[in-house]
Structures are given as structure tokens and as C-alpha cells.
Amino acid sequence: DQQVKQNSPSLSVQEGRISILNCDYTNSMFDYFLWYKKYPAEGPTFLISISSIKDKNEDGRFTVFLNKSAKHLSLHIVPSQPGDSAVYFCAAGNYGGSQGNLIFGKGTKLSVKP
Amino acid sequence: DADVTQTPRNRITKTGKRIMLECSQTKGHDRMYWYRQDPGLGLRLIYYSFDVKDINKGEISDGYSVSRQAQAKFSLSLESAIPNQTALYFCATSDLRDRVSRDTQYFGPGTRLTVL
Numbered sequence: 560d561q562q563v564k565q566n567s568p569s570l571s572v573q574e575g576r577i578s579i580l581n582c583d584y585t586n587s588m589f590d591y592f593l594w595y596k597k598y599p600a601e602g603p604t605f606l607i608s609i610s611s612i613k614d615k616n617e618d619g620r621f622t623v624f625l626n627k628s629a630k631h632l633s634l635h636i637v638p639s640q641p642g643d644s645a646v647y648f649c650a651a652g653n654y655g656g657s658q659g660n661l662i663f664g665k666g667t668k669l670s671v672k673p
Numbered sequence: 674d675a676d677v678t679q680t681p682r683n684r685i686t687k688t689g690k691r692i693m694l695e696c697s698q699t700k701g702h703d704r705m706y707w708y709r710q711d712p713g714l715g716l717r718l719i720y721y722s723f724d725v726k727d728i729n730k731g732e733i734s735d736g737y738s739v740s741r742q743a744q745a746k747f748s749l750s751l752e753s754a755i756p757n758q759t760a761l762y763f764c765a766t767s768d769l770r771d772r773v774s775r776d777t778q779y780f781g782p783g784t785r786l787t788v789l
Contacts, residue, residue, distance in 0.1 A: 565715075568713070591776045593776070593777060595780075600782075600783075601782055601783070602677070602763050602765075602780030602781050602782045602783050603716070603763070603780045604780070605777050605778070605779065608776075608777060648715060648716065650778075652776040660706070660718060660721060660731070661776060661778060663708075663715045663716040663717075664715055665713060665714060665715035666715050
């Protein structure tokens with residue numbers, strides 16, 4: 560069973576509007592969540608993270624929201640730009656876990672149209 | 674210069690051949706990982722290493738082996754390649770000593786492997 564789910568394989572947004580990417584998780588032991596961005600022919604690059612002690616973290620145009628009771632997080636990009644077009648991966652981890660590994664979702668391909 | 678490098682970037686090989694993918698990092702991180710990415714399946718963990726003497730299997734280790742030659746080097750081997758190992762392979766690193774971002778992993782550019 561997938562522990563981290565990104566149910567939308569793709570999302571298309573107009574330039575200047577808000578992009579909202581969603582992620583759900585099932586393991587309540589996860590206490591650290593990250594978003595990665597991936598362009599074709601490149602490795603994933605770290606975008607933003609949030610600890611379970613917070614419900615929001617902001618970095619410029621990117622904001623991650625965490626709803627622990629719903630086991631849901633989302634990434635908001637405002638305003639969206641064509642250069643944001645990429646695949647976005649949600650990942651979750653457990654600081655106290657023995658593995659210290661991340662579980663990744665399958666990704667959402669964002670297309671921002673000019 | 675890139676902090677995490679992978680060689681080769683592209684490789685085409687035949688079924689049954691042994692192949693090695695190499696990863697080097699200059700970040701000084703203690704942890705290193707190998708993932709594969711398949712279309713529609715996201716990133717799946719093959720092996721991970723917390724230090725030179727510590728190697729652990731990930732979700733999909735069958736058909737693969739690894740070697741941590743030094744803190745900065747982590748190689749992935751396919752002993753006898755098969756077509757369903759055709760995928761993108763990524764190496765990643767993280768730093769347990771960084772209390773703020775110790776679970777943040779930093780990825781290399783990837784190796785595209787095709788097994789005919």
C-alpha cells in the first residue's frame with residue numbers, strides 16, 4: 560500500500576494564478592514532509608519542507624500547508640510562472656525512525672501556461 | 674561543480690551484462706541512497722547506507738548490490754542486467770548531523786539506463 564499518495568498525475572494552470580498540489584499520507588508516524596521539484600533530465604531538487612509541529616511554512620512564492628488530522632499536505636505556488644512547469648514529488652519521513660528514509664509519492668506534473 | 678555527481682549519465686547495455694553505476698559527493702554527508710524512477714511510479718528506494726560500514730536494503734533491492742567505498746562514494750551494481758531494470762537511477766545524500774534538515778535528501782542528476 561502506498562504510504563504517500565499524490566492522486567493527481569497532472570495539473571494545468573494559467574500563468575499568474577495559484578497552483579495547488581496535494582498529497583495524502585497514511586502513516587501517522589511521519590513527522591517531516593518535503594516537496595521536491597524535478598525537471599526532465601535532471602535530479603529532483605529540494606523545494607520546501609515542514610515539520611509536524613507546524614501547520615504552515617512559507618518560502619517566497621511557495622507555501623506548504625499541513626493538516627495532521629486529515630493526514631494531508633498541500634503546496635501552493637503563487638503566482639505560478641512558466642518556469643514552475645515540472646514534476647513535483649511529495650515525500651515524508653520520520654525523524655525518530657530507525658531508517659531515517661523518505662517515502663515518495665508518484666509525482667504530479669504541473670504545466671503553467673503563458 | 675555539482676555536489677552530487679553520477680557516472681555514467683546514459684548507458685545502454687544488453688541482457689545478462691554486469692554494470693556499475695557510480696555516485697560521488699562533495700557535500701561531506703554521511704548518508705547515501707540509490708533510487709530508481711519509473712514512469713508513473715515515482716522514486717523507489719533500492720539501497721541506502723548510513724556510513725561506510727552500514728548498508729541496508731530498500732524497497733526494491735532484488736537484482737542489485739551496492740558498495741560504499743568511502744564516505745564520498747556509493748556505487749550500484751546490476752550483476753546480470755534484465756530489461757525491466759531499464760529506468761532512471763538517482764543517487765542522493767543527506768546529513769544526519771544537521772538537526773534542522775537531516776531528512777532532506779540532495780539528488781544527483783541521474784543515470785538513464787537501458788537494458789536491451
